[in-house]
Amino acid sequence: GENVEQHPSTLSVQEGDSAVIKCTYSDSASNYFPWYKQELGKGPQLIIDIRSNVGEKKDQRIAVTLNKTAKHFSLHITETQPEDSAVYFCAPNTGGFKTIFGAGTRLFVKA
Amino acid sequence: DTAVSQTPKYLVTQMGNDKSIKCEQNLGHDTMYWYKQDSKKFLKIMFSYNNKELIINETVPNRFSPKSPDKAHLNLHINSLELGDSAVYFCASGGGGLNTGELFFGEGSRLTVL
Numbered sequence: 001g002e003n004v005e006q007h008p009s010t011l012s013v014q015e016g017d018s019a020v021i022k023c024t025y026s027d028s029a030s031n032y033f034p035w036y037k038q039e040l041g042k043g044p045q046l047i048i049d050i051r052s053n054v055g056e057k058k059d060q061r062i063a064v065t066l067n068k069t070a071k072h073f074s075l076h077i078t079e080t081q082p083e084d085s086a087v088y089f090c091a092p093n094t095g096g097f098k099t100i101f102g103a104g105t106r107l108f109v110k111a
Numbered sequence: 112d113t114a115v116s117q118t119p120k121y122l123v124t125q126m127g128n129d130k131s132i133k134c135e136q137n138l139g140h141d142t143m144y145w146y147k148q149d150s151k152k153f154l155k156i157m158f159s160y161n162n163k164e165l166i167i168n169e170t171v172p173n174r175f176s177p178k179s180p181d182k183a184h185l186n187l188h189i190n191s192l193e194l195g196d197s198a199v200y201f202c203a204s205g206g207g208g209l210n211t212g213e214l215f216f217g218e219g220s221r222l223t224v225l
Contacts, residue, residue: 043216095211101154
């Protein structure tokens, strides 16, 4: 089965700085690479995703990069704002009915 | 319109009791899930259903019994509640099989067993 590791577990940055979270997976058949954001008291929500035929995708201040050879993908947040403070999860998927989530990264953005 | 809604949002109950959580999605998805999130925020899949059929049961104790009366609903009944069942339970829909894609989550149901 898929083994997913996410680093760091906690990240604290100053407002305006960049944040990078890395996700490593084990199953080379993974073909869908999403990142979810969970705010306090809410369910996780997709913020960006990428498929295996693309190396990078950007949406305003957030971007995802994929290295299929090394089996990892990363979330990049630039110009961080206090409202970016949340828990972020990666969830690489092979196309089955069992999505395994990383352990989560708590991001704190200090104003 | 709420895409995935689950009720109740909070449950507080005594050990040994039975409780149910209901989930409904209006997104037209074939696949629905139950996830358990513990105090350290680990999100662990419990069950997945596709077209009302159980596909995944992640070694969840028999005390947990999901039921899917139709594609839009997936309910979770828990018998003989234990302290370790305290967690936030999330219903989700989407993705599944060849249609790998975004999962849509409900707001969660926080279960506290005393």
